[in-house]
Amino acid sequence: MQSKAVLFDMDGVIVNSERYWVETEQEEILPSAVEGTPDASETTGMNFREIYDYLEERNEMTASKDEFVASYEEAARDIYGEQVALQEGFEELLADLREDGRTLALVSSSPHDWIDRVLDRFDLREAFDRVISAEEIDGKSKPEPDVYEYAAEQVGVGPEDCVAVEDSTNGVQSAKAAGMRAVGYRNQSDEELDLSAADAVAASPAELREILLGE
Missing domain, CATH: 3.40.50.1000 (HAD superfamily/HAD-like)
Incomplete structure (x- = not known):
């Protein structure tokens, strides 16, 4: 039917956009916010505000949620405004x-x-x-x-x-x-x-x- x-x-x-998000998360956002090397694929498709909560339950965080959210907002301006096709x-x-x-x-x-x-x-x-x-x-x-x-x-x-x-x-x-x-x-x-x-x-x-x- x-x-x-x-x-x-x-x-x-x-x-x-996923290729740019994966690169940005793995190389910039996650290393500056999380102790260790979390797998970015686990959070693909999730709301970025909820990603922090997900990671915080499983990792030692090195950035506040406000800082984490701000890093996503900054990346989004570049990814959607300049990079994606x-x-x-x-x-x-x-x-x-x-x-x-x-x-x-x-x-x-x-x-x-x-x-x-x-x-x-x-x-x-x-x-x-x-x-x-x-x-x-x-x-x-x-x-x-x-x-x-x-x-x-x-x-x-x-x-x-x-x-x-x-x-x-x-x-x-x-x-x-x-x-x-x-x-x-x-x-x-x-x-x-x-x-x-x-x-x-x-x-x-x-x-x-x-x-x-x-x-």
């Missing part, structure tokens, strides 16, 4: 999904001001029926289902009729826990994340297009 709504994660799916063929994919009658949403753990930078830079503000940030809800971020349950309510489509496109283990788990189908997207970053829980996995923009339009 064809999905009625397609929900896109932003980082690593709409834009190729839009996924190849993404605008055409959205147009074809729209013509196919799908409802389209962006669903991200990132705050709205980061999302706004991407929407404005690539002129995508009118491309989605709903733009949803995890900061809108009083719940837990991915891998918990909260943000996708909320997204289904906001687009007015039952979770069983939604498909989420996610590049991370946490994102796929979140969508599946919310009762949605999930398409894992391998975004050619240096991370080889476990997407085995997804209903299908795309290794390129062409494969993602084929999966979504061929449901």
Whole structure:
């Protein structure tokens, strides 16, 4: 059965930001905030404010939460404002999904001001029926289902009729826990994340297009 709504994660799916975030986290943010060398892949897809709490439970921290958050905010200005590129063929994919009658949403753990930078830079503000940030809800971020349950309510489509496109283990788990189908997207970053829980996995923009339009 064809999905009625397609929900896109932003980082690593709409834009190729994960490669920059992984590099920035591993080389700058985490070494300045955490004792030792935590695995950045464990927190991929999580809200950056919750990453501090996650790390604090498991490591000795060498920076305050305010300092940690400020380092992410500074990095975001550069990554979204200067470095990222839009996924190849993404605008055409959205147009074809729209013509196919799908409802389209962006669903991200990132705050709205980061999302706004991407929407404005690539002129995508009118491309989605709903733009949803995890900061809108009083719940837990991915891998918990909260943000996708909320997204289904906001687009007015039952979770069983939604498909989420996610590049991370946490994102796929979140969508599946919310009762949605999930398409894992391998975004050619240096991370080889476990997407085995997804209903299908795309290794390129062409494969993602084929999966979504061929449901």
